[in-house]
Amino acid sequence: MELRQVLEKVLPPNVLPHAPKRFEVVGDILILRLRESLLPYASKIGEAILEETPGVKVVAVRVGAVAGEERVSPLVVVAGEQRTETAHREYGCLFKVDLSKVYFTTKLSFEHQRVASQVRDGETVLNMFSGVGGFSIPIAKRADCRVYSVDLNPYAIRYLEENVRLNRVEGRVIPVLGDAASFTPPVPIDRVLMPLPLKSYSYLDHAARTIKSGGTIHYYDVIVERGGSPIEELKRKVTGRLRELGVEAEVVYGRRMRSIAPRRSLAVLDVKVRAQFWGE
Numbered sequence: 126m127e128l129r130q131v132l133e134k135v136l137p138p139n140v141l142p143h144a145p146k147r148f149e150v151v152g153d154i155l156i157l158r159l160r161e162s163l164l165p166y167a168s169k170i171g172e173a174i175l176e177e178t179p180g181v182k183v184v185a186v187r188v189g190a191v192a193g194e195e196r197v198s199p200l201v202v203v204a205g206e207q208r209t210e211t212a213h214r215e216y217g218c219l220f221k222v223d224l225s226k227v228y229f230t231t232k233l234s235f236e237h238q239r240v241a242s243q244v245r246d247g248e249t250v251l252n253m254f255s256g257v258g259g260f261s262i263p264i265a266k267r268a269d270c271r272v273y274s275v276d277l278n279p280y281a282i283r284y285l286e287e288n289v290r291l292n293r294v295e296g297r298v299i300p301v302l303g304d305a306a307s308f309t310p311p312v313p314i315d316r317v318l319m320p321l322p323l324k325s326y327s328y329l330d331h332a333a334r335t336i337k338s339g340g341t342i343h344y345y346d347v348i349v350e351r352g353g354s355p356i357e358e359l360k361r362k363v364t365g366r367l368r369e370l371g372v373e374a375e376v377v378y379g380r381r382m383r384s385i386a387p388r389r390s391l392a393v394l395d396v397k398v399r400a401q402f403w404g405e
């Protein structure tokens with residue numbers, strides 16, 4: 126579907142310049158962000174999209190910024206079936222989600238696979254901010270491992286439990302409801318995932334306490350593009366903090382993932398722990 130062409134049919138020319146250029150489809154739900162000036166046209170837009178996109182059963186509009194600890198923004202259905210729950214397939218994994226209650230995006234699909242492809246049989250993994258299992262499920266499908274998967278949103282844990290059953294990874298993924306900082310895994314951890322970009326830094330002490338020497342931390346953060354090399358700055362910030370925490374570490378991979386606001390981008394670092402000095 127060419128969004129622009131659909132919108133041209135239903136919007137008066139004076140508001141057309143405010144029309145969205147992008148949309149996201151999760152399962153059979155299409156999600157748009159609309160400026161306030163376009164809200165009066167929301168259901169017209171939704172109906173027109175439904176006609177043009179056979180697989181889509183619901184059109185919904187995000188009406189605020191991603192907010193709160195759960196990282197969910199309000200969602201309003203504007204056309205089609207009145208529901209916000211769907212099932213999304215990604216690289217052979219099935220994710221059941223209620224998009225009004227939990228964080229989920231298709232924009233992380235490459236990253237989910239990139240991390241999952243590194244996990245080996247026998248590893249113990251801690252996913253500190255698991256959501257409905259975007260990382261945990263593909264990891265557990267690819268390797269005979271254990272993935273402690275923590276989230277403080279009870280809905281995320283409920284859907285994670287369902288996704289564990291749907292993807293037949295019982296026993297490999299262990300859902301844990303609570304604050305990542307309060308969960309101490311029963312064994313030392315080979316790999317820690319920290320997919321909470323705005324706050325990961327403040328949880329590095331917890332990651333440092335749980336990770337084994339030789340283990341890997343997948344660290345997510347927001348970088349500000351203001352000249353220089355923000356990825357290099359991020360590497361220094363994270364390895365410096367880890368050193369303060371008694372962990373000697375080396376960044377073995379770093380990437381700017383995508384833009385999230387003017388001059389702000391998401392970034393990932395894979396950090397290999399070389400040695401630990403805490404307790405000495």
Ligand SMILES: C[S@@+](CC[C@H](N)C(=O)[O-])C[C@H]1O[C@@H](n2cnc3c(N)ncnc32)[C@H](O)[C@@H]1O
Nearest residue numbers: 194195228254255256259276277278304305320
């Ligand atoms: C960006 S989302 C994670 C996305 C998920 N990893 C995925 O790939 O789909 C961040 C998640 O962290 C959870 N969260 C926020 N603060 C937390 C905390 N202190 N402890 C545990 N979970 C937390 C939120 O509820 C949310 O589900």
